[in-house]
Amino acid sequence: xxxxxxxxxxxxYALSNILDKHLLTGEGEESSVETLLVIGGxxxxxxxxxxxxxxxxxGDQIFVPGLFINGxxxxxxIWTYLKALENDEVSGVSLWHQxxxxxxxxxxxxxxxxxxxxxxxxAIFLVVFGGLMASISKDFKINTKVVxxxxxxxxxxxxxxxxxxxxxxxxxxxTALFSDLIGKAVWGIVFIIFAHVHRNIFVAIKEKLSIQSxxxxxxxxxxxxFDIAKLYLPIAIVQATASTQPVFVLIFSLFLYKYFPNxxxxxxxxxxxxxxLGILIIVIGGVLLVLK
Numbered sequence: 001x002x003x004x005x006x007x008x009x010x011x012x013y014a015l016s017n018i019l020d021k022h023l024l025t026g027e028g029e030e031s032s033v034e035t036l037l038v039i040g041g042x043x044x045x046x047x048x049x050x051x052x053x054x055x056x057x058x059g060d061q062i063f064v065p066g067l068f069i070n071g072x073x074x075x076x077x078i079w080t081y082l083k084a085l086e087n088d089e090v091s092g093v094s095l096w097h098q099x100x101x102x103x104x105x106x107x108x109x110x111x112x113x114x115x116x117x118x119x120x121x122x123a124i125f126l127v128v129f130g131g132l133m134a135s136i137s138k139d140f141k142i143n144t145k146v147v148x149x150x151x152x153x154x155x156x157x158x159x160x161x162x163x164x165x166x167x168x169x170x171x172x173x174x175t176a177l178f179s180d181l182i183g184k185a186v187w188g189i190v191f192i193i194f195a196h197v198h199r200n201i202f203v204a205i206k207e208k209l210s211i212q213s214x215x216x217x218x219x220x221x222x223x224x225x226f227d228i229a230k231l232y233l234p235i236a237i238v239q240a241t242a243s244t245q246p247v248f249v250l251i252f253s254l255f256l257y258k259y260f261p262n263x264x265x266x267x268x269x270x271x272x273x274x275x276x277l278g279i280l281i282i283v284i285g286g287v288l289l290v291l292k
Contacts, residue, residue, distance in 0.1 A: 012222025071183025
């Protein structure tokens, strides 16, 4: 169970990264970040319905306001991430999410009282450092706009993780997941107020429904497992294992470059020594973290 909670989320997130990049390709307004957030919100509503029915039948607590409001942070984080993805390659964007565990160490300590051992902190930094090495370009190019957007996204996601753990650990798993889902849904659907969104939402659903559906299902599964892990394990450790995501992004990207070269609409990524070393460091750090 522990391996499922820790290893499946980064795989799901990596697949979602790839699909996000594909969905953002195109010059029409139906490919806008806000439109994709609204569609994502609709999927979260659909997924929340079974949880609501279950909670009503069980007579359990249904709603936690703090987790609902927390959805604002998640939506803001995804908005900044998708904006960054519009301006760079998927591997160049995803690397900056490796800063999340660093923020998580302090968030977990200050707000949740989670004190990690020096060994665990060392393993986390190995994973983070390996993720950065595996994702940098050979010429060390840095897009300042992308960096600022992704640091903002990482900070918002860290706060979101901390708030979820803070409120979610005091209620049932179903209550926590339902409150979290409905918060993400509502704050995503809010973007329907933009003229270009409600003007093109049906076109977007018609043209991108199959890929968007697959993307949302994969992401929601990964996110649900990630949320469950945060309820039982220190958030910095959970976030660190999610930092193996660039490895899977690289693997999936290489597969697409070879067999479906037009899917990502970007140049083929080169494998250089930094990526190989980065992957090895990630594997070592991940093994140490899970074994500990």
